[in-house]
Amino acid sequence: MNALSFIPLLLALVLSPLLFGVINRTKALFAGRHGQPLLQTYFDLWKLLQKGAVYSRTTTWLFRAGPLVGLASALAAATLIPLGNCPALIEFPGDFLLFAGLLGLMRFFTVTAALDTGSSFEGMGASREVFFSALTEPALLVAFVTLARQTGQLSLSTMLEPGSGAHWLHAGPVLGLVVVALMIVLLAENARIPVDDPNTHLELTMIHEVMVLDHGGPDLAFILYGAALKLWLFAALIVGILLPATGNLWLDLLLATGGMFVVVVAVGVIESIMARLRLVVVPQLLVGAGALAAVAFLLGLI
């Protein structure tokens, strides 16, 4: 571990709420609106942290543990992700499994907190979240295994190290398929449009938002910050695969940070030009992502 490995974590902690601002600005641009300030998520977090929390008498400690464990898991997962040529804070062979596991833990506690309220809407959201994540997790893991197989590495820090341009000539189709699969996983896991609409306020169609209806104040701030970190982590995966190395450490870091914002602009463009899919079609999309990852794995074998 060296001092450089703190950089990816620090950047994630500081810049992740900005991603939501960039997505919203992109969408506003498409809609011809001015849009909210880029720093809106920071203002929201600050406002929520000032407030007190209200807890229903029917809830137990699980409801209070949900946001805390969720944020803690997201922070722990953020220590595993490298950026540019800087290795992650913690790296060991097989840490991609821990990464997937931490995201699973985060989801598990969000879902239990939602079920703990006893609200039928939140139960519905929890059920959908679990159903869809059961389909995205295989896609994520197969994508990781494909990367591990392509690079011959078992740790996220070495797997996502910027490769050379020749690497793309050699394994272009495989990496392209993995990136598309991961992009669909990103959209599904972060409750973005083809799967879930973050702006909707109709409980019947919501997935992620409906689970956190009963949280308020600092708890909601934790959830919001956790969601921002999660988006940052998935974008970092895609950037790590796509970017080639330039040779200069700081230039690599700058390119990777810029790449993160390119990824979220792409998310904003997808949200602007696509409609939300019907709920019955969503599993088809997610199984499709898994199929793409599996095809990439098989093509990478020969």
Add this chain to the structure above:
Amino acid sequence: MLMTNFILVLVVLTNLKLLGSSRLGASIRVVAAQGVVLGFLPVLAHWHELSVRFALLAVGTIIIKGIVFPWFLFRAVREAEVTREIEPYVGYVASLVWGVVALGVSFWMCTRLPMPEDIASPWLTPVAFFSIFAGLFLIVSRKRAVNQVLGFLVLENGIYTFGVGVAARTPLLVEAGVLLDVFVAVFVMGITIFHINREFDHIDVDRLSTLKDS
């Protein structure tokens, strides 16, 4: 080599799209795109020994598979007034999963087959087998006659892919003959769909088996 691989990946993706899609119009377009993309395969696979023969084959394939077949099938769909497959024997998600398994089986099979050395790409044989499997699966798992014709075309595309990669020295006459056979087959099937539809008001193959002659 690079472009060949790219084409083969496109073929795999179009096959998966066919397995997971219910709209007949979109499926016809996907098969047409697959035919056009495959038309470029003989040119790219034999880049170093390019001759008029391969160019003719490519142009013929692109015209027949990319323009004539889609036109026929769109006409059949329009006459029969169907737009989507309803209740296939195997659902779309299950078909996709089956497709991935079939791809895995193809890759496994091709590690067992003795292959000539000068094959254009290591992915060529597995992808050819996968197209054959996907085509067969479409034929047995869908109810609409149009989809079964598409399955037949995908099956033929698989055989074509295999032929391009393995038997570089096939005479032009044989390849042209195969193309003509497929052409006639799709022609006949298009007319048959039209007539079935006119006689019985539907092209649901499932219900043809209940017809009696009296």
